Amino acid sequence: MNDGEKNSWKTEYxxxxxxxxxxxxxxxxxxxxxxxxxxxxxxxxxxxxxxxxAPHQRAIDMAKEPSCAxxxxxxxxxxxxxxxxxxxxxxxxxxxxxxxxxxxxxASSQPAQIDQKGCQYIxxxxxxxxxxxxxxxxxxxTSHNIHPQATKNSEWNKSQLSGAPPLDVVWANEEISIPVKxxxxxxxxxxxxxxxxxxxxxDDSGSFKLDNVPPxxxxxxxxxxxxxxxxxxxxxxxxxxxxxxxxxxxx
Amino acid sequence: xxxxxFAVVVVIVTLAIAYCVMAHVWWMPVDISVHGPNIDHQIExxxxxxxxxxxxxxxxxxxxxxLYGDSKGARKMKSFPGGAKPLILFACVVVxxxxxxxxxxxxxxxxSVYFTPPDPNSxxxxxxxxxxxxxxxxxxxxxxxxPLHPELINEGTQNYFGLDPDHDADSKDDIVTAGLAIPxxxxxxxxxxxxxxxxxxxxxxxxxxxxxxxxIVIPIHFTAIQTGRFEIVCTQLCGLxxxxxxxxxxxxxxxxxxxxxxxxxxxx
Numbered sequence: 001m002n003d004g005e006k007n008s009w010k011t012e013y014x015x016x017x018x019x020x021x022x023x024x025x026x027x028x029x030x031x032x033x034x035x036x037x038x039x040x041x042x043x044x045x046x047x048x049x050x051x052x053x054a055p056h057q058r059a060i061d062m063a064k065e066p067s068c069a070x071x072x073x074x075x076x077x078x079x080x081x082x083x084x085x086x087x088x089x090x091x092x093x094x095x096x097x098x099x100x101x102x103x104x105x106x107a108s109s110q111p112a113q114i115d116q117k118g119c120q121y122i123x124x125x126x127x128x129x130x131x132x133x134x135x136x137x138x139x140x141x142t143s144h145n146i147h148p149q150a151t152k153n154s155e156w157n158k159s160q161l162s163g164a165p166p167l168d169v170v171w172a173n174e175e176i177s178i179p180v181k182x183x184x185x186x187x188x189x190x191x192x193x194x195x196x197x198x199x200x201x202x203d204d205s206g207s208f209k210l211d212n213v214p215p216x217x218x219x220x221x222x223x224x225x226x227x228x229x230x231x232x233x234x235x236x237x238x239x240x241x242x243x244x245x246x247x248x249x250x251x
Numbered sequence: 252x253x254x255x256x257f258a259v260v261v262v263i264v265t266l267a268i269a270y271c272v273m274a275h276v277w278w279m280p281v282d283i284s285v286h287g288p289n290i291d292h293q294i295e296x297x298x299x300x301x302x303x304x305x306x307x308x309x310x311x312x313x314x315x316x317x318l319y320g321d322s323k324g325a326r327k328m329k330s331f332p333g334g335a336k337p338l339i340l341f342a343c344v345v346v347x348x349x350x351x352x353x354x355x356x357x358x359x360x361x362x363s364v365y366f367t368p369p370d371p372n373s374x375x376x377x378x379x380x381x382x383x384x385x386x387x388x389x390x391x392x393x394x395x396x397x398p399l400h401p402e403l404i405n406e407g408t409q410n411y412f413g414l415d416p417d418h419d420a421d422s423k424d425d426i427v428t429a430g431l432a433i434p435x436x437x438x439x440x441x442x443x444x445x446x447x448x449x450x451x452x453x454x455x456x457x458x459x460x461x462x463x464x465x466x467i468v469i470p471i472h473f474t475a476i477q478t479g480r481f482e483i484v485c486t487q488l489c490g491l492x493x494x495x496x497x498x499x500x501x502x503x504x505x506x507x508x509x510x511x512x513x514x515x516x517x518x519x
Binding site: 058059060061062063064065079081142143145159179181183184185186187189225 | 381382383384406407408409411428429430490491492495497498499518519
């Protein structure tokens, strides 16, 4: 091997090294570009109000399941078809983007959760993305069965003994909404709402928040189990929260 | 030797069982109904008849084992006179007579529950079985049950019966409860129906066990004579939650019942 050959090898090394450095920089730029766009993604906040008095919610008699009846003996629980909180806020309303998404939104990486506690589903309404993991817990001293009556996803019905590990569930398709029941305790009732993109569920004061909404114009839909849906248009600017309020008329 | 040991064991086991049955070691729970003594009397008669035959059969078995079990082919095996045919005929006639006599005598007890008309002043309660709970409906002050609309059944709103109080006047005051309360010493008429499949309404202390059959309404009546809390269980396998398909019967004084019903009406 002579000196000339050595030099040409060196040149090739240099080219490869330079290319690698450029690649690293390029990737770095791409990545920083991404995080910048995430930081500039907007959010949508707002409240859901109930106009009028909530309809009468019937008390639930759990005499059949003494371990659960004991939990609620001081304060009997009622049905939760309309849950009105303080200041006219309406709870358990799912707010999601029904138009304006690209369709390629990644599922939330945080697992959603339903707990069976005191022979109630907590929370009563849970929203998830298709592909997002959902944990179902049984904190009771009794067995439950979870029976989501899905139509756009496959319907199933699983038993979960007291003390059994949580079920891990993933839904394939969008579906608004899946009623969930427990056949052993017919009063137990919940809804699973499966939507793409950012979503929020209103709390007892009616407040909700949709995180990580890229700037753009959207149609928002608010879903309530008894009153159905309402829609509104909203424009989200970078780094600035948009505010929306919904009002459902009590029937 | 083996034949004699077997015979002794058979006699000991037979006597032990006979003792347990006669001494009521595992017996039925207390009876709280007016018709119950008829049922209990019939059960006693059936157990007595079957028990005598059981003991006789076991003693014959033991005697033959004791006398002939150890003889090694010394005696020739004897068969029933005439062979197998008359033996089977004889057994059929004997068992047939036994079954006919039992059902003839037993029909009196059965008839005391099913073939007597209900008291016209009975408290009427509608009972619905469904996977996997019983629900009960009292007619309210108007004394009338509203019609059922199965398509309106919604467990989420606690409309277990499918009532439509907005359109049916009779449904407005119907009282739906998760437990069955009745006044003591008052005739009660239950109408049993199922919303999905076969179930069975069983209260041991009432001596009542009646299947619920989808599509038909089955009446059953009784009078409870003792206050207390008793378990109502489903005794027809109806699915994965069958083991947990139960409710409670509360027999209470008329005054307690009146206030209980008022309280339940307020919760509707």
